[in-house]
Amino acid sequence: MKKGKGRSGGIGGLLGLILLIILLSNGFLRGLIGVVLGLGLLAAAFFIIRAVVKAVKSDGNPARNPVDVSTKGVNQKKAEQAQPAPRPAPQPKPAQAPKKPVYPPEVQAVVDEGRRAHSELEHLYATIPNLSVKAKIRELINVSDKIVEDAVNDPSDVPQIKKFLDYYLPTTIKLLNAYDRMGAQGIEGANISGTMQSIEEMLDTAVGAYKKLLDSLFANQALDVETDIEVMNTLLKREGLAEGSVGLAGSGR
Numbered sequence: 001m002k003k004g005k006g007r008s009g010g011i012g013g014l015l016g017l018i019l020l021i022i023l024l025s026n027g028f029l030r031g032l033i034g035v036v037l038g039l040g041l042l043a044a045a046f047f048i049i050r051a052v053v054k055a056v057k058s059d060g061n062p063a064r065n066p067v068d069v070s071t072k073g074v075n076q077k078k079a080e081q082a083q084p085a086p087r088p089a090p091q092p093k094p095a096q097a098p099k100k101p102v103y104p105p106e107v108q109a110v111v112d113e114g115r116r117a118h119s120e121l122e123h124l125y126a127t128i129p130n131l132s133v134k135a136k137i138r139e140l141i142n143v144s145d146k147i148v149e150d151a152v153n154d155p156s157d158v159p160q161i162k163k164f165l166d167y168y169l170p171t172t173i174k175l176l177n178a179y180d181r182m183g184a185q186g187i188e189g190a191n192i193s194g195t196m197q198s199i200e201e202m203l204d205t206a207v208g209a210y211k212k213l214l215d216s217l218f219a220n221q222a223l224d225v226e227t228d229i230e231v232m233n234t235l236l237k238r239e240g241l242a243e244g245s246v247g248l249a250g251s252g253r
Helices: 002-060 066-082 105-127 131-153 155-183 190-217 219-238
Strands: none
Touching (some): 131 155, 155 190
């Protein structure tokens, strides 16, 4: 009996030890499971926080977000299309040459011929070295220009001026050209010297004739002025406004 009791006690102790080991092993297992679950939760929380941080950074830097980049490009293109196209800068207008006055055909013909003669006389003035002849040419230029100008101011003088331009002025220019050619020879001879002397004397005659012609062109204007003066004096005397006259002013009106 004692033996049986001893065996049963040994078996009970062994079972108790096994149960204790099981209980201890169950507690360790639960602890280990708890530790693993805790680490898993920490890892999950870490990944969630990391994903949130990335999302925030992506919103602050749209260049890293392909969707935002494309949206921005579309919006920018729409904005550019909505804006009006810039107007081209206005181009400066080319400077226009001053308009030449338009004259009647007969007057314009006188003006054109006068300009040609003026140009030729200026050329002769520059090439002929003789100072006395140069002075006469300058006087011819001044008088002939005034004669041509009179055609503009008084077209009724055109017939007289046309005769001057058709013969007298061209002949004077022709003789001055001959004078210039002879002087350019650089020699003195009876023919050259005598001809040049004759042309110099002719210039004095031409200057006097041109001045006389210019004066005659004002004959009509002078007559008109004299007529206006006579009419004015007559009216002033009739009204008693002229000195020594008796008229309305002295009649007691």
